[in-house]
Amino acid sequence: MKTRAAEGGTGGVRRRPTLLSNAETWAQLAVAARIGPEAYAAVGTAAEPGTVLLTVNRPGPGPVVVEAPFGTRLGDVLHACGLRPGDSVLVGGYHGAWLGPVDAAGASLSRTGLAELGATLGAGAIVALPAVTCPLGEITRVAAWLAGESAGQCGPCRRGLPDAADALVALATGAGGPAGLEDVRRALGGAQGGGACSHPDGTARFVLSALDVFAPDVEAHIAGPGCGRPVLGVLPLPRGEGARLEVDWSRCAGHGLCGVLAPGLVRLGPHGYPASTTIPVAPWQEHGARRAVSQCPALALRMRRPERGPGRLR
Known part of the structure; x- marks a missing residue:
C-alpha cells in the first residue's frame, strides 16, 4: 500500500500523506506484524498472500462470515457452508458478477482468478442462487x-x-x-x-x-409466460423499503402529465399511460413525484413512504 505522497500526489488530509483503508485490511496488517511476513505468506497465493473474509448468504440459517486463504476454490467454501452452486453464484455483491455453476465450483477466490472469469472479489459477498426461484x-x-x-x-x-x-x-x-x-x-x-x-x-x-x-x-x-418459478426474494435487500409512486389504474386516464412533471421517474407507454404501476422513488426524485401527485387531473397517483419499523409503508 502507498500513500498519496508516495504515488507522486500532493493531496491528502490537510495536504499531508494519507493512508485510508478498511477494517479488514488493518486486521490483516496486525496479523502480518505479529507473525512476520514469512508466516503470513505461508497461506494464500504468491501474488495474493494471506486470507480474505467472505460473507456467504444462506437463505435459511442466515449469512455467515468465512475466512479463507486466497486461492481457495469457491466450491469448497460453498460446501463448507452447506450450499451448492445451484443455478448460479453471485461473487462480489451487487456490484459483482454472476458465475455459472461449473465456473463457480472451480473458481479461485483471488482477484486474479476471478478476473479471468470476468468476475471480481469486490466486497467478498457471495450468494448461491437456488434453482427454485426465478x-x-x-x-x-x-x-x-x-x-x-x-x-x-x-x-x-x-x-x-x-x-x-x-x-x-x-x-x-x-x-x-x-x-x-x-x-x-x-x-x-x-x-x-x-x-x-x-x-x-x-x-x-x-x-x-x-x-x-x-x-x-x-x-x-x-x-412466453416465463420460467414458471416464483420470485422468492432470495437476494437480500434492506427490509425498510423506500418511498414509491403508485398508479391507480381505475382512475388513470392517460393524460401523460406525470411523465412531463417527473420525466426521470415516470416512463410513459405508447398510449400515454405510465409503464409501471409501482415506481421506486429515490430521494432526489421526490420533488418531481410530489408535483406529479398534486397535479394529476385524475387523482390517479399517490406516494407511499416508509413508516418507522422495518418493511412498513404508509
Whole structure:
C-alpha cells in the first residue's frame, strides 16, 4: 500500500500523506506484524498472500462470515457452508458478477482468478442462487433497488439505471419481447464508463453478467409466460423499503402529465399511460413525484413512504 505522497500526489488530509483503508485490511496488517511476513505468506497465493473474509448468504440459517486463504476454490467454501452452486453464484455483491455453476465450483477466490472469469472479489459477498426461484425476477428486484440508490448526480444514474430497471420489469413480465433484452443492454451499455463514481459500472456488471448466465431463463420470459418459478426474494435487500409512486389504474386516464412533471421517474407507454404501476422513488426524485401527485387531473397517483419499523409503508 502507498500513500498519496508516495504515488507522486500532493493531496491528502490537510495536504499531508494519507493512508485510508478498511477494517479488514488493518486486521490483516496486525496479523502480518505479529507473525512476520514469512508466516503470513505461508497461506494464500504468491501474488495474493494471506486470507480474505467472505460473507456467504444462506437463505435459511442466515449469512455467515468465512475466512479463507486466497486461492481457495469457491466450491469448497460453498460446501463448507452447506450450499451448492445451484443455478448460479453471485461473487462480489451487487456490484459483482454472476458465475455459472461449473465456473463457480472451480473458481479461485483471488482477484486474479476471478478476473479471468470476468468476475471480481469486490466486497467478498457471495450468494448461491437456488434453482427454485426465478432468476430474472430476482435480478429485477435488485436492479430496481440499485437504480433508487443513486445520488442522481450524472446521466448514467439519472437515466441509464432507471431505464434498465424499467426494461427488466417489462422483460420479466413478458411484455418486453425480444426488443426488451436489447433495451436493457442499451441502457446499461450507455451507463458504463460515464459515471461520476463506480455505481453505474458495478450495476451494469451485476445485470449484464446475469443476462449471460441466465440466458435460458431470459429466453423463457421472452418467448412466453416465463420460467414458471416464483420470485422468492432470495437476494437480500434492506427490509425498510423506500418511498414509491403508485398508479391507480381505475382512475388513470392517460393524460401523460406525470411523465412531463417527473420525466426521470415516470416512463410513459405508447398510449400515454405510465409503464409501471409501482415506481421506486429515490430521494432526489421526490420533488418531481410530489408535483406529479398534486397535479394529476385524475387523482390517479399517490406516494407511499416508509413508516418507522422495518418493511412498513404508509
